Amino acid sequence: MIQKSNSIVEVHLDKLKQNLQTLRSHLDKNTRIMSVVKADAYGHGAVEVAGTLEPLVEAFAVNDIHEGIELRKQGITKPVLVFEVPQKSMASHYRMHNLTATVSAKEHFDWLPNGSSYHLNFDTGMGRLGFAPDEAERVLSLVKQNENIFCTGLYSHFATADSPGSDFVAEQHRLFKMIREQFPQKLSAHIANTGATAFYSSEQFNMVRLGIGLYGYAPGTTEIKDIAPILQWKSKLVQVKPITEQSTVSYGATWQAPEDGYLGIIPVGYDDGLKRSLSEELTVRINGERYPLVGNITMNYSMVFLGEDEYKPDTSVQLLYSGSNAWDWASKIDTIPYEILTSINPKIPREYIL
Numbered sequence: 001m002i003q004k005s006n007s008i009v010e011v012h013l014d015k016l017k018q019n020l021q022t023l024r025s026h027l028d029k030n031t032r033i034m035s036v037v038k039a040d041a042y043g044h045g046a047v048e049v050a051g052t053l054e055p056l057v058e059a060f061a062v063n064d065i066h067e068g069i070e071l072r073k074q075g076i077t078k079p080v081l082v083f084e085v086p087q088k089s090m091a092s093h094y095r096m097h098n099l100t101a102t103v104s105a106k107e108h109f110d111w112l113p114n115g116s117s118y119h120l121n122f123d124t125g126m127g128r129l130g131f132a133p134d135e136a137e138r139v140l141s142l143v144k145q146n147e148n149i150f151c152t153g154l155y156s157h158f159a160t161a162d163s164p165g166s167d168f169v170a171e172q173h174r175l176f177k178m179i180r181e182q183f184p185q186k187l188s189a190h191i192a193n194t195g196a197t198a199f200y201s202s203e204q205f206n207m208v209r210l211g212i213g214l215y216g217y218a219p220g221t222t223e224i225k226d227i228a229p230i231l232q233w234k235s236k237l238v239q240v241k242p243i244t245e246q247s248t249v250s251y252g253a254t255w256q257a258p259e260d261g262y263l264g265i266i267p268v269g270y271d272d273g274l275k276r277s278l279s280e281e282l283t284v285r286i287n288g289e290r291y292p293l294v295g296n297i298t299m300n301y302s303m304v305f306l307g308e309d310e311y312k313p314d315t316s317v318q319l320l321y322s323g324s325n326a327w328d329w330a331s332k333i334d335t336i337p338y339e340i341l342t343s344i345n346p347k348i349p350r351e352y353i354l
């Protein structure tokens with residue numbers, strides 16, 4: 001992969017560990033943590049995040065089997081659950097790389113080679129993957145019939161746990177508890193994500209799956225105390241030039257300078273993950289001060305109005321920082337921090353701060 005060199009994503013691994021510790025304080029002592037590092041750890045870099053967390057958590061989850069294979073190649077040895085629907089052509093890799101498959105349909109039992117392990121997925125209301133709750137008995141008999149592959153857990157996923165007090169969470173919890181009672185108690189059983197862990201006091205069974213909270217964000221608009229974002233995105237001004245009152249900036253000529261001043265050019269655009277819909281919505285930080293991005297964000301550049309401050313080219317610019325984090329961006333364009341974080345182009349180098 002050709003790396004981009006016009007910006008850098010800084011990931012603070014010490015803060016990652018602090019977030020984990022904070023989230024653990026919401027759990028019973030014996031509840032195990034599966035840390036979700038799908039989508040390259042929500043853009044933070046799965047290998048480094050998993051390497052940092054491995055001594056502190058009990059398992060990992062990824063979406064794609066290739067993400068799991070990569071973790072194994074990089075030396076991660078703890079259990080790795082793969083969320084995606086198994087593909088017949090890839091089934092042999094689960095055993096080969098000691099990855100835990102997700103079984104969510106009858107045919108998956110036939111595809112997995114002897115010696116593979118899996119967790120069962122039940123759909124208690126998410127409306128996505130998984131067996132229906134009333135199939136539990138039939139699924140249990142399939143588990144027993146397929147004794148050469150190993151069921152090591154069962155799980156489900158909440159649809160509305162991003163904020164507290166949802167009756168729908170209570171209903172999904174009730175269904176999952178009922179399913180779980182039909183299976184051997186020694187299996188791993190997990191339904192809680194970050195939201196359910198932080199906002200609900202109901203039983204967490206024996207494992208939770210934490211994603212967004214580890215990266216320092218709450219899943220919805222309710223805050224989680226004592227967690228903080230671990231990622232900052234930085235670039236540099238590549239050019240600074242004078243701009244006269246009323247001259248326009250960028251495609252569509254939608255922005256006009258309110259007065260004479262300076263315009264800074266930042267070599268980051270929507271190809272990098274700075275979404276075009278954020279045009280005219282953001283402030284960047286330079287030398288401790290905030291300045292507005294102006295005009296439309298283009299594919300590889302965006303522009304900042306510096307007023308009368310004439311910075312030198314190469315001056316550092318903070319794009320994502322405390323004060324303008326992924327939630328601030330998300331709320332301006334009606335999305336969630338998950339989407340902002342996973343939109344940052346993987347070709348941008350990640351720098352890890354211990």
Ligand SMILES: *Cc1c(COP(=O)(O)O)cnc(C)c1O
Binds near residue numbers: 036038157209
């Ligand atoms: C992404 C995901 C999670 C993690 O959710 P967060 O809200 O990031 O904690 C847990 N379980 C499943 C099945 C997921 O897809």
